[in-house]
Amino acid sequence: MNALAQVKFDDQGLIPAISQDYKTGEILMFAWMNKEALTLTIEKQQAVYYSRSRKKLWFKGEESGHTQVIKEIYSDCDQDVILLKIKQIGGIACHTGRASCFFHKLNDDKWHSTKDVIKDPKDIYG
Amino acid sequence: MNALAQVKFDDQGLIPAISQDYKTGEILMFAWMNKEALTLTIEKQQAVYYSRSRKKLWFKGEESGHTQVIKEIYSDCDQDVILLKIKQIGGIACHTGRASCFFHKLNDDKWHSTKDVIKDPKDIYG
Numbered sequence: 110m111n112a113l114a115q116v117k118f119d120d121q122g123l124i125p126a127i128s129q130d131y132k133t134g135e136i137l138m139f140a141w142m143n144k145e146a147l148t149l150t151i152e153k154q155q156a157v158y159y160s161r162s163r164k165k166l167w168f169k170g171e172e173s174g175h176t177q178v179i180k181e182i183y184s185d186c187d188q189d190v191i192l193l194k195i196k197q198i199g200g201i202a203c204h205t206g207r208a209s210c211f212f213h214k215l216n217d218d219k220w221h222s223t224k225d226v227i228k229d230p231k232d233i234y235g
Numbered sequence: 236m237n238a239l240a241q242v243k244f245d246d247q248g249l250i251p252a253i254s255q256d257y258k259t260g261e262i263l264m265f266a267w268m269n270k271e272a273l274t275l276t277i278e279k280q281q282a283v284y285y286s287r288s289r290k291k292l293w294f295k296g297e298e299s300g301h302t303q304v305i306k307e308i309y310s311d312c313d314q315d316v317i318l319l320k321i322k323q324i325g326g327i328a329c330h331t332g333r334a335s336c337f338f339h340k341l342n343d344d345k346w347h348s349t350k351d352v353i354k355d356p357k358d359i360y361g
Binding site: 110111112115125127129133134135136138139151181182183184185186187188190192203204205207210211212213214215218219220223 | 237
């Protein structure tokens with residue numbers, strides 16, 4: 110792929126990837142991709158990340174069914190960050206069972222949970 | 236600050252930070268913060284990042300006037316990513332003079348520029 114040649118991966122071969130709901134604009138997740146993950150994401154039109162902890166490709170939704178269907182793919186000015194505009198299948202992006210991972214809100218020097226758990230993770234991954 | 240103790244910085248002492256327009260939901264920028272940058276961001280209610288290339292604090296808008304006024308601060312499930320909901324002063328977040336850094340859109344294996352330059356960078360930084 111020609112487009113991939115312009116993308117800049119870091120010295121560990123990774124690039125940050127933000128996923129955003131293509132309709133509401135809500136930021137759902139932040140993860141990393143290596144070249145293979147980005148290639149597969151483009152080919153399958155479904156988000157594939159690289160898990161730094163498990164050191165392997167992470168086919169988002171493989172276990173949970175909460176896949177992310179690609180609507181649009183952007184890169185930033187330096188082409189070292191990827192933005193995926195996606196349709197979140199199941200309406201749950203976070204492994205905690207919430208719609209989005211960004212649910213801790215800072216207020217008065219404390220983090221407050223601002224999003225409800227839609228589905229218990231035990232029922233998602235159990 | 237108590238809230239800072241819960242935030243996880245990486246082995247280089249950094250945390251990714253996404254900035255998003257608090258009204259439109261448009262993703263404007265992706266940058267990094269160290270502990271001092273995040274502390275100052277909270278204190279000043281204005282975005283302060285850490286420039287990895289210049290190896291120093293980056294007071295966003297210091298040169299350009301395009302400061303980012305904090306409306307809300309979130310962290311993700313693992314508390315190792317920060318999301319700033321901001322008001323972008325001047326309507327330009329990107330150093331290329333565009334509203335947002337995420338203007339390269341992938342289509343048919345090519346990146347297409349999807350946002351106009353609002354102001355020539357020479358006139359912003361000159």
